[in-house]
Amino acid sequence: xxxxxxxxxxxxxxxxxxxxxxxxxxxAPPTQASSAAGASNAKKAQRKIGPPKLRFYTPPKxxxxxxxxxxxxxxxxxxxxxxxxxxxRVLYTSKTLAGKITAVSGTVSFxxxxxxxxxxxxxxYAHGTTGIANKCAPSRNLFAGPALTYVNYVYPxxxxxxxxxxAVLQTDYQGxxxxxxxxxxxxxxxxxxxxDIVRASRGFRFFPKLSNRYLIAGHSQGGHAALxxxxxxxxxxxxxxxxxxxxxxxxxxxxxxAQLLQLLTNPSPASGLAGLIIRGMSVDYSQIQPSQLLSDPxxxxxxxxxxxxxxxxxxxxxxxxxxPAALIRSGxxxxxxxxxxxxxxxxxxxxxxxxxxxxxxxxxxxxxxxxQLDGQLTALNDKVDYKTYQGATxxxxxxxxxxxxxxxxxxxxxxxxxxx
Numbered sequence: 420x421x422x423x424x425x426x427x428x429x430x431x432x433x434x435x436x437x438x439x440x441x442x443x444x445x446x447a448p449p450t451q452a453s454s455a456a457g458a459s460n461a462k463k464a465q466r467k468i469g470p471p472k473l474r475f476y477t478p479p480k481x482x483x484x485x486x487x488x489x490x491x492x493x494x495x496x497x498x499x500x501x502x503x504x505x506x507x508r509v510l511y512t513s514k515t516l517a518g519k520i521t522a523v524s525g526t527v528s529f530x531x532x533x534x535x536x537x538x539x540x541x542x543x544y545a546h547g548t549t550g551i552a553n554k555c556a557p558s559r560n561l562f563a564g565p566a567l568t569y570v571n572y573v574y575p576x577x578x579x580x581x582x583x584x585x586a587v588l589q590t591d592y593q594g595x596x597x598x599x600x601x602x603x604x605x606x607x608x609x610x611x612x613x614x615d616i617v618r619a620s621r622g623f624r625f626f627p628k629l630s631n632r633y634l635i636a637g638h639s640q641g642g643h644a645a646l647x648x649x650x651x652x653x654x655x656x657x658x659x660x661x662x663x664x665x666x667x668x669x670x671x672x673x674x675x676x677a678q679l680l681q682l683l684t685n686p687s688p689a690s691g692l693a694g695l696i697i698r699g700m701s702v703d704y705s706q707i708q709p710s711q712l713l714s715d716p717x718x719x720x721x722x723x724x725x726x727x728x729x730x731x732x733x734x735x736x737x738x739x740x741x742x743p744a745a746l747i748r749s750g751x752x753x754x755x756x757x758x759x760x761x762x763x764x765x766x767x768x769x770x771x772x773x774x775x776x777x778x779x780x781x782x783x784x785x786x787x788x789x790x791q792l793d794g795q796l797t798a799l800n801d802k803v804d805y806k807t808y809q810g811a812t813x814x815x816x817x818x819x820x821x822x823x824x825x826x827x828x829x830x831x832x833x834x835x836x837x838x839x
Contacts, residue, residue, distance in 0.1 A: 467489055467490070467491040467492055467623065467625075468491060468492065468493055469490070469491030469492060469493045469508070469510055470491075470493075471493070473559075475491075475493055475508060475510065475524075476510070476524055476553070476556075476559075476596050476597050477597075477598070478490055478510060478522035478597065478598070482512055482520050482521075482522060483512050483520070484520065485512065485520075486512050486513050486514045486520065486611065486615050486618075486655075487511065487512065487513070487614070487615040487616075487617075487618030487619050487622070487656060488511060488512045488618075488619055488622065489509060489510075489511050489619040489620070489622060489623045490510040490511055490512065490522055491509075491510050492507045492508065492509045492510070492527070492623065492625075492626075493507060493508050494506075494507055494508075495507060495508060495526070495561060497561075497562060499526075499561035499562060499571070499574070500528050500574060500577055500578055500581060500587075501578060502530075502531070502577075502578035502579075502581040502582045503528040503529060503530070503531075503578075503581050503587075504529045504530060504531040504532070504627075505528070505529055506526055506527065506528040506529075506561075507526065507527050507528075507626075508524065508525070508526055508558050509524065509525050509526065509527055509616065509619065509620065510522055510523070510524050510597070511523055511525070511615060511616055511619035511620075512615065512619070513593055513608070513611045513612050513615040514608075514611055514615075515593060515602075515608055515703070516602065516605060516607050516608050516703040517703070521593055521594075521597070521599060522597050522598070523590060523591065523592065523593050523597060523612050523615065523616070524556060524558050524590075524591045524595075524596040524597050525557075525558055525588065525589050525590040525591050525612075525616050526557070526558050526561070526588070526589045527586065527587075527588050527589075527616070527620050527626065528577070528581060528586065528587045528588075528589075529581075529586050529626070529627050530581050530582070530583075530584050530585065530586060530835075531581075532584075532835070534627050534628045534629075535584070535834075535835055537628075537630050537631075537632075538621075538627075538628035538629045538630040538631075539584065539585065539586040539627060539628065539629050539630060539834075540584070540585050540586070540630045540632060540633065540634070540832045540833070540834045541585065541586050541587075541588060541617055541620075541621075541629050541630055541632070541633035541634070542580055542585045542586070542587050542588070542633065542634045542635075542636055542828070543587075543588045543589075543590070543613050543614070543616060543617050543633060543634070543635055543636075543648070544573075544577065544587055544588065544589045544635075544636050544637060544641070545589075545590065545592075545609070545613050545635070545636070545637030545638075545640075545641030545642070545644035545645045545648070546570065546573075546589060546590075546591075546592075546637070546638070546640070546641045547569065547637075547638045547639035547640050547641050547814075548569065548603075548639060548640045548692070548695070548729055549566040549569045549570060549595075549728055549729055550565075550566060550695065550724075550727065550728035550729045550732065551594075551595065551600065551601045551603055551695055551698055551699065551724050551725060552724075552725055552726050552727060552728060553595065553596050553597070554566075554728065555595065555596075555728040555729070556591040556595045556596025556597075557570040557589060557591055558589070558591050558596060559591075559596055565727075565728040565730060565731070566728040566729065566730070568730070569728070569729060569730070572814050572817075573638065573817055575818065576817055576818065576821055576824075579821065579825070580828075582836060583825065583828075583834050583835070583836040583837035584834035584835035584836045584837065585634075585828070585834050585837070586620075586627070586629055588616045588617060588620055589616075590612040590613055590615075590616045591612075592608070592609055592612045592644070593608045593609075593611075593612050594702070599702075600698070600699075600702045600725070601699065601702070602699050602700070602702040602703045603640070603695050603696060603698065603699025603700075603702075604640060604643060604670060604673065604695075604696060604699050604700075604763055605699060605700065605702065605703050605763060606643060606644070606646075606647035606762075606763050606765060607647060607651070608703070609640075609643065609644035609647055609648070610644055610646075610647030610648035610649075610650065610651045610655075611648075611651065611655060612644070613635060613637070613644055613645065613647075613648035614648050614651060614652060614655050614656045615655075615656070617629075617633050617656065617659055618656050618658075618659065621659065630832075631658065631659050631660060632659070632660045632661075632662050632832055633659055633660070633661060633662065633832070634661075634662055634663050634664070634665070634828060634831060634832050635648050635649055635652075635661065635663075635664040635665070636664070636665040636666075636667075636824070637665070637666060637667070637669070638667040638668060638814075638816075638817060639667070639668055639669065639670060639783070639784060639813065640670055641667075641669075642666035642667050642668055642669025642670065642765075642784075643666075643669045643670040643671065643763075643765045645664050645665065645666050645669070646664065646666050646669055646765035646766075646767050646769075646773070647765055647767060648664070649661065649664040649767060649769040649771060649773065650765075650767025650768060650769050651767075652769065652771070653769075653770065661769070661770075661771040662771055662831040662832040663771050663772045663773070663774065663827060663828070663831035663832065664769065664771060664772070664773045664774070665773075665774045665776065665824055665827065665828075666765075666773065666774070666775050666776070667776045667777075667816050667817055667820065668776065668777055668778065668781055668783070668784040668789065668813055668816050669765055669775070669784070669789065669792065670765070670784060671764055671765055671766070671784075671788050671789065671791070671792040672764060672788045672791055672792070673696075673760040673761075673763050673764060674757050674758075674760040674761040674764070675788075676788070677693075677696075677753075677756065677757060677760050678753075678757060680693070680743050680744060680746070680747065681743075681744045681747070682744070683742060683743035683744055684742050684744045684745075685742050686735065686739065686740050686741055686742050687739065687742060687743055688733030688734075688739040689733075689739075689743050690717075690733075690738045690739055690740075690741045690742065690743050690745075690746055691729065691732035691733035691734075691737060691738040691739045692729075692732075692733070693738070693743055693746055694717070694720070694721060694723075694724050694732065694738045694746070695724055695729075695732065696760075697709055697712060697713065697721075697756070698721070698724040698725070700756065700759050700760070704755075704759045706755040706759070707755060707756055707759060709721060711748070711751060711752075712747060712748060712751050712753070712756065713746060713747065713748060714745060714746060714747060714748045714749070715748075716741060716745065717738065717741060717745070717746045717747075720737055720738050720741070721738075723737055723738065724738075764792075764795070765792065766792060766795035766796055766799065767796075767799070767801075768799045768800075768801065769801055771802075771831075772801075772802040772803070772804065772827075772831065773796060773801055773802065773803045773804070774804050774806075774823070774824060774827045775789065775792070775793055775796070775803055775804065775805040775806070776806055776807075776808065776816050776817075776819075776820040776823070776824070777789040777790075777805070777806075777807050777808070777816060778807070778808050778810070778811025778812055778813065778815055778816035778819060779807050779808065779809050779810060779811065780810050780811060780812050780815070781811070781812055781813045781816065782812075782813065783813040784813060786807065789805075790805075793805040804827070806820065806823060808820060825837055826839075
C-alpha cells in the first residue's frame with residue numbers, strides 16, 4: 420500500500436534505547452450565561468460541546484466521579500482522516516495509577532454511512548512516542564505541529580479501518596495535552612486511557628451508535644499500552660467486550676535494556692528517549708529522583724522533556740547530543756529505576772487473542788525482545804499469533820502487517836466492509 424505520509428524513522432516510536440544492538444541502535448466548560456444567551460448555552464452544555472482551541476484541554480474544576488465519562492467534545496473542522504465521516508476531539512475521565520480521577524484528551528472518528536445493527540464496531544488505537552510536552556499530544560497535531568510526522572504515519576492504515584466500517588478512537592494518554600505530566604511507558608495509566616475512551620464515547624448519545632464489542636491496536640509505546648489495556652480490560656471496563664489485541668513492535672524488556680545503558684558510549688538519539696523514560700517513571704514513582712540519577716550535563720537539558728517533542732529531543736542540540744552512558748551520574752543507585760521498569764513489562768494475562776507483529780529490520784524495538792515477549796505471553800497461556808515481517812523497519816511493520824491485521828480484525832470482530 421502506498422501512502423502520501425512520510426513514516427518517521429525508528430527511534431521515533433519505541434522504547435528508547437534499543438540498547439542490546441549497541442546502536443542508535445480552557446477555560447471552564449460552557450457556562451450558562453444570564454439573559455438571552457442562557458438557553459443557547461444550556462443547550463450546548465447538554466450536548467457537552469467543549470470550548471474552542473487550546474481551551475478545550477483545560478478541564479472544568481468539577482469532574483465526573485467515575486472513569487470513562489465524557490466531559491465534552493468538539494468537531495475538528497477539517498478531517499485529518501479522509502475516510503472518516505467526521506472526527507471529534509474528546510475530553511473524558513480516567514484514573515491515575517494512584518486512583519485519582521483525571522481528564523484525558525483524544526479523538527473519535529466515525530465511518531461513513533449508517534451504523535450496522537448494534538453500532539459501529541470499535542478499534543481503540545494507542546499511539547507511539549511523540550513526547551511528554553502538551554504540544555506533543557496527537558489530537559493537537561492533527562493538521563500541523565511539532566509531532567505531526569509521529570502521528571500521521573499510521574493514517575493510511577486507520578483510513579483502511581474506517582473504510583472497512585470500524586470507528587477508530589485514539590487516546591492521547593494521561594497528562595499528554597491535558598494538565599499534569601504524562602507517565603511515559605507506565606503501563607497501567609496508559610492502558611486505562613486506552614479503555615476509558617471507549618466507555619466515554621459509547622455513553623454519549625450524540626455520537627453515532629458504537630458497538631459494545633471492540634478491538635485494541637497500538638504501535639511501539641502504543642503496543643505496550645495496548646497490551647496493558649488488554650490485561651486490564653475484563654476488570655476495568657467489564658461492560659464492553661474485548662475481542663482481540665494487535666501490538667505492533669511493542670516496547671518490552673525495559674529493565675533489561677536499561678541495565679545495558681552504560682555500553683552506549685557515543686552520542687545517540689537514544690538519550691532523548693532515555694530522558695523521557697526517566698521523566699515518565701518519576702511521575703508515578705517517588706523513588707525515581709532524576710536529580711540523583713542524572714549527570715550534570717543531562718540535568719541541564721532535562722527540562723526540555725517538558726517543553727519539546729521527540730523530533731527535537733533526539734537531536735544533537737538536545738539530549739541526543741549525549742552518550743546514553745553519560746546520562747547517569749557517577750555512583751548513582753540504579754536499582755530503584757530497574758525495579759520500576761521491571762513492573763512495566765507488558766507480559767499480561769488476557770482472555771482475548773493477541774496478534775503480535777515485528778519487523779526484522781527494526782532497530783528501535785529489537786526483534787529478539789519481541790520474541791522474548793511472545794514466550795512470556797505464551798507462558799501465561801495467552802493466545803498469541805506472532806508474525807515477523809522480513810525487512811520491515813520499526814514504523815514499516817504497520818503497512819507490512821496490514822493484510823494479516825485486517826484478517827485478524829475480520830475474524831475477531833467483523834465489520835460491514837471486513838468480513839471473514
